[in-house]
Amino acid sequence: MAKKPKTAITPVRSDNYPEWYQQVIKAADLAENSSVRGCMVIKPWGYGIWENIRTHFDAIIKKRGVQNAYFPLLIPKSYLEKEAEHVDGFAKECAVVTHHRLEDDGAGGLKPAGELAEPFVIRPTSETIIGESFSNWVQSYRDLPLKINQWANVMRWEMRPRLFLRTSEFLWQEGHTVHATAECAATEASEMLEIYANFAENMLALPVIMGEKTPDERFPGAKHTYTIEAMMQDGKALQAGTSHDLGQNFAIASDIKFSNQDGHVVHAHTTSWGISTRLIGGIIMAHGDDDGMIVPPKVAAQQVVIIPAVHDEADREAIMEKCLGLKLVLETISFDNIMISAVIDDRDEVTSTKSWNWIKKGIPVRVEIGKREIEGNQVFFKRRDESPREKHIMPEDEFLGSIADILLSIQNNLLERAKSYRAQKMKKIDSLDEIFNYFKSEDAGFANIPHSLWDEGLSEKMKTDFSVSPRCLPIIDGELSDRLIIARSY
RNA sequence: CGGGGCAUAGCGCAGCCUGGUAGCGCGCUACACUGGGGGUGUAGAGGUCGUAGGUUCAAAUCCUGCUGUCCCGACCA
Numbered sequence: 001m002a003k004k005p006k007t008a009i010t011p012v013r014s015d016n017y018p019e020w021y022q023q024v025i026k027a028a029d030l031a032e033n034s035s036v037r038g039c040m041v042i043k044p045w046g047y048g049i050w051e052n053i054r055t056h057f058d059a060i061i062k063k064r065g066v067q068n069a070y071f072p073l074l075i076p077k078s079y080l081e082k083e084a085e086h087v088d089g090f091a092k093e094c095a096v097v098t099h100h101r102l103e104d105d106g107a108g109g110l111k112p113a114g115e116l117a118e119p120f121v122i123r124p125t126s127e128t129i130i131g132e133s134f135s136n137w138v139q140s141y142r143d144l145p146l147k148i149n150q151w152a153n154v155m156r157w158e159m160r161p162r163l164f165l166r167t168s169e170f171l172w173q174e175g176h177t178v179h180a181t182a183e184c185a186a187t188e189a190s191e192m193l194e195i196y197a198n199f200a201e202n203m204l205a206l207p208v209i210m211g212e213k214t215p216d217e218r219f220p221g222a223k224h225t226y227t228i229e230a231m232m233q234d235g236k237a238l239q240a241g242t243s244h245d246l247g248q249n250f251a252i253a254s255d256i257k258f259s260n261q262d263g264h265v266v267h268a269h270t271t272s273w274g275i276s277t278r279l280i281g282g283i284i285m286a287h288g289d290d291d292g293m294i295v296p297p298k299v300a301a302q303q304v305v306i307i308p309a310v311h312d313e314a315d316r317e318a319i320m321e322k323c324l325g326l327k328l329v330l331e332t333i334s335f336d337n338i339m340i341s342a343v344i345d346d347r348d349e350v351t352s353t354k355s356w357n358w359i360k361k362g363i364p365v366r367v368e369i370g371k372r373e374i375e376g377n378q379v380f381f382k383r384r385d386e387s388p389r390e391k392h393i394m395p396e397d398e399f400l401g402s403i404a405d406i407l408l409s410i411q412n413n414l415l416e417r418a419k420s421y422r423a424q425k426m427k428k429i430d431s432l433d434e435i436f437n438y439f440k441s442e443d444a445g446f447a448n449i450p451h452s453l454w455d456e457g458l459s460e461k462m463k464t465d466f467s468v469s470p471r472c473l474p475i476i477d478g479e480l481s482d483r484l485i486i487a488r489s490y
Numbered sequence: 491c492g493g494g495g496c497a498u499a500g501c502g503c504a505g506c507c508u509g510g511u512a513g514c515g516c517g518c519u520a521c522a523c524u525g526g527g528g529g530u531g532u533a534g535a536g537g538u539c540g541u542a543g544g545u546u547c548a549a550a551u552c553c554u555g556c557u558g559u560c561c562c563g564a565c566c567a
Binding site: 008018019022026033035037086089090092093124125156158159160166213217218219220221222225227239242244272274307309310311312349350351352353354355356357359368370371372380388389391467489490 | 491501524525526527528529558559560561563564565566567
């Protein structure tokens with residue numbers, strides 16, 4: 001018999017963090033590489049998280065008066081050329097469609113035939129094509145503000161793809177708004193940033209730093225780029241969401257203008273903001289442990305797995321009946337306005353194997369139902385935020401009465417845990433020597449330094465010697481700080 | 491795009507140096523025993539060794555090109 005590993009995932013985080021990350025994705029059955037370069041297949045357990053992110057975020061923006069719409073995947077190359085900085089920023093990572101037909105190549109294969117007069121790029125982001133529509137939709141100040149969102153896939157031909165964090169194709173939402181004044185656009189961009197920050201903390205248990213990007217890290221063509229930065233367990237930063245105040249740059253490029261109350265025709269002010277499937281990578285790296293994934297209850301595809309433990313075939317029917325009953329009742333219960341979803345794992349496997357499978361997937365609560373539970377009218381369960389050895393036994397009524405609190409407590413524990421390791425790996429530093437010293441360590445985290453220290457020379461040195469870049473100037477109580485957060489990043 | 495590693499069964503790998511009938515572990519299938527911490531046994535299925543070419547009587551093995559993948563770098567709203 002093979003020796004049981006102490007942890008479900010090999011290697012452990014402390015041995016090889018990048019490899020651990022990939023192993024967790026595999027063990028949790030979240031996604032896999034496809035045969036298409038740089039593109040991933042998101043499997044049900046991973047896609048379920050995205051569906052929940054989508055559902056909850058969609059509700060939030062709709063309350064703000066944002067409407068969903070859909071724009072084309074293909075963008076005429078010339079559109080992209082309208083905004084000079086935008087071209088520079090995205091040109092290198094665009095996939096280009098140059099032909100529109102395939103025909104027999106005479107050798108049993110197919111070859112592209114009709115060459116397009118003007119090539120299309122596959123959207124790397126949709127500012128330009130949406131701007132084209134907006135220019136028609138907006139005529140009067142009465143049409144503003146215009147708030148549109150689309151849930152879509154985009155494509156960026158990345159040099160080095162990593163599952164969820166940087167894939168050639170990924171899923172996201174991109175919000176695009178048009179405003180009459182610079183102030184309105186600025187407010188929209190700031191409010192969306194706060195919404196992202198709250199969403200990350202409340203739904204994903206992911207504490208983030210809100211801030212503004214320095215000019216060199218800005219979205220190409222933006223006036224201000226705001227970001228939420230999360231810390232992963234290796235101390236690296238992950239940009240988890242962005243909001244851009246585009247000023248009039250894109251309005252001018254796309255000719256979005258309107259008649260104001262004075263009868264003058266003026267260019268509008270626009271914003272755009274997005275979150276993507278990258279968030280799932282963030283969840284993995286923020287919460288996962290050496291036994292695999294830990295999914296925050298609020299975004300888990302299922303919160304509870306019920307595992308029947310049948311020793312004696314004679315008990316099977318009674319056990320299955322109890323499992324089914326439990327599932328039905330659980331699914332009438334909600335926690336923080338989210339309906340619980342439960343799954344019965346009735347695969348023909350040894351109970352412990354099933355249990356470990358679900359540990360690796362990171363389902364918040366595992367329930368095991370056997371003869372004992374039926375006789376004692378009780379529920380045996382374990383929590384993913386606790387050690388796999390820790391058991392709980394509760395009368396069934398009590399369990400059903402407290403499951404909502406249990407899930408909320410798991411959600412909260414994940415957030416507190418993440419906050420605590422972030423606090424440990426965040427350091428306020430005021431001198432150059434200390435900065436160099438700090439980042440000599442491989443597992444350095446975020447350094448909080450005076451913005452005034454950051455000049456071109458330091459930037460260059462930090463980048464080449466330490467792979468450290470500026471993450472953001474934190475925004476605290478609506479005010480831009482004079483400090484700068486720098487860190488290694490994904 | 492630069493430097494390096496790897497490519498053999500679904501997954502993980504050995505075999506290659508020194509060319510000669512395709513191997514192991516896990517997983518999978520069937521049956522039985524099992525089952526509350528990753529179980530046991532028996533019997534099976536599954537691979538034109540990434541791809542194209544070269545050397546050779548003979549290539550998984552040697553040589554060349556290509557492709558994919560991983561790591562480091564560059565790049566990354």
